[in-house]
Amino acid sequence: MNLRTVGERLRELADGEVALERSLAPLTTYRVGGSAAVVFEPASAQDLLHLPTACISAGVDPAEVPVLPLGRGSNTVFSDRGFDGIVIRMGPSLSWIRGGQDDSTRVAAGAATSLPFLANWAARRSLSGLEFTVGIPGSVGGGVRMNAGAHGGAVADTLTSVEVFDIAAGAFIGIPARELALDYRRSALSEKQVVVAAAFELLPDEGHAVRARMESYRKHRAETQPGALQNAGSTFKNPPGDAAGRLVEAAGLKGHRVGAAQVSDLHANFFIASPGATAQDVFDLVQDVRRRVLDRFGVELEPEVRFVGPFDSPVASVGAAR
Ligand SMILES: Cc1cc2nc3c(=O)[nH]c(=O)nc-3n(C[C@H](O)[C@H](O)[C@H](O)COP(=O)(O)OP(=O)(O)OC[C@H]3O[C@@H](n4cnc5c(N)ncnc54)[C@H](O)[C@@H]3O)c2cc1C
The missing domain is CATH 3.90.78.10 (UDP-N-acetylenolpyruvoylglucosamine reductase, C-terminal domain)
Structure with a gap:
């Protein structure tokens, strides 16, 4: 499979960054591992549409191409021999939060949004349900895929739906949370399904109570974890x-x-x-x-x-x- 040609075609088509043979170590919290054949950082969700097109024009079946969506790399160890595939890195263009206005308890976030940033954002709006993510150094996309959890809470508790780009189908699909089979640190998402956004239904609460819970979680982590x-x-x-x-x-x-x-x-x-x-x-x-x-x-x-x-x-x- 000619991944280099896919990468070159993608570079011609996409607005985002496409790097060939890029080192993966700096993209993970472990800071170990080799290079990926291609690292694609889309400039927008729409930019992902160019990936299947690039595959097809390079004679590669998008359903067969080895891909790995990557958030903040806080749950991933890449081999020293690297990854012979395409890493789709969710960068700043996919970091955004909407909602929480006029007493709304619905919040949507881009896949690259930092979980602790989202928790703090919700706390400032007196919204409860994501406090447990305050010490989880991952992204919304990685949090959904892993059904991240701590302190008795998990992403599954408040997630209502996700928007996914399906590489094999070459299309965006909305999936209700109940269809993701979210369980203890697992979901039914495949590597070919890139989460681009997630929607949460939070609960109104006293702002000081939300902040106090987050502070106690932070303190507990600082005392018990590196x-x-x-x-x-x-x-x-x-x-x-x-x-x-x-x-x-x-x-x-x-x-x-x-x-x-x-x-x-x-x-x-x-x-x-x-x-x-x-x-x-x-x-x-x-x-x-x-x-x-x-x-x-x-x-x-x-x-x-x-x-x-x-x-x-x-x-x-x-x-x-x-
Ligand atoms: C100090 C520390 C403390 C932690 N504490 C906790 C904790 O309390 N609870 C907990 O659950 N986890 C914890 N983690 C692990 C990690 O932060 C979580 O699993 C987090 O949800 C991973 O997010 P990420 O963006 O870093 O994922 P990555 O490591 O980038 O990816 C993890 C998985 O998700 C997939 N993925 C990433 N982004 C997407 C996307 N947009 N679409 C589809 N799939 C995607 C990847 O392909 C991979 O399979 C901790 C990690 C560290 C370093």
């Missing part, structure tokens, strides 16, 4: 009735290292890429911790972080726990 750099938040989903971090800690793995990747000393479900770490280090650490937790407790942890591109199988021998 910051947003060089990690992607919770590495594993919590298994039913338990917490992944509790299991990792109980297995004696706080501070455990593989290469230059390390289980956080502060929160055992956060894995940190220290300076010099590779994406493979992070992958190996995840596999190693999974294996150790399975051996010790018989619980198979499921990664919440998304690994994209080729990774080598787990190494046979890994660094010892500190």
Whole structure:
């Protein structure tokens, strides 16, 4: 599949930026990983229409082209060998918020809008329902795809619908939230469905009460979690009735290292890429911790972080726990 030709055609057609062989590390919070064949940052939602056209003119079936929509990269680890496909990066042109006027509780936001920015915007209008996103360093699109959640709340609680660009169909489609099969950190969206906007139904509340909840969430995070750099938040989903971090800690793995990747000393479900770490280090650490937790407790942890591109199988021998 000639992705370079697709990228060149896209560059001729689109208003947004099209980069060939662009490094992906700066586009994620982990700051590791190789390059993508093409990174497309659309200048508007309409600019996405040029992607299937570019594929067809390069003799590539849009339904077959490997694509990955990317928000703020706060839940994604790209392989050191990169991604042999097209990354669609949702940039500033898709960061906007509308609604919340004249007592309206309906709010719409562009896919690239920062979740904490949206939470603060809603709080200023005394609207409740998105407070839990205040410490989630992702975008609205990534939040929908992952059904991001914290402090007992999740995107699914207030999301009413999304507007999606379907690359295979070459068309924009409105999808009601009930059709997205939103569940614990999952949705039915495929990589070929790029969320361009999301609509939420919020609840009126006292502004000071909304702000107080956000402040308590912020404080809790600051005390219990490392910051947003060089990690992607919770590495594993919590298994039913338990917490992944509790299991990792109980297995004696706080501070455990593989290469230059390390289980956080502060929160055992956060894995940190220290300076010099590779994406493979992070992958190996995840596999190693999974294996150790399975051996010790018989619980198979499921990664919440998304690994994209080729990774080598787990190494046979890994660094010892500190
Ligand atoms: C310090 C820290 C704390 C975190 N805390 C939490 C937390 O409390 N709760 C929680 O749920 N998560 C948490 N996360 C993880 C992450 O922030 C969320 O999953 C967030 O929703 C991801 O958004 P993103 O834009 O960064 O997604 P990305 O990493 O860019 O993408 C994640 C997935 O969404 C897809 N995607 C992104 N944008 C779109 C789009 N426009 N259309 C379709 N698909 C798209 C990608 O293809 C990928 O599959 C945390 C991360 C960090 C670093």
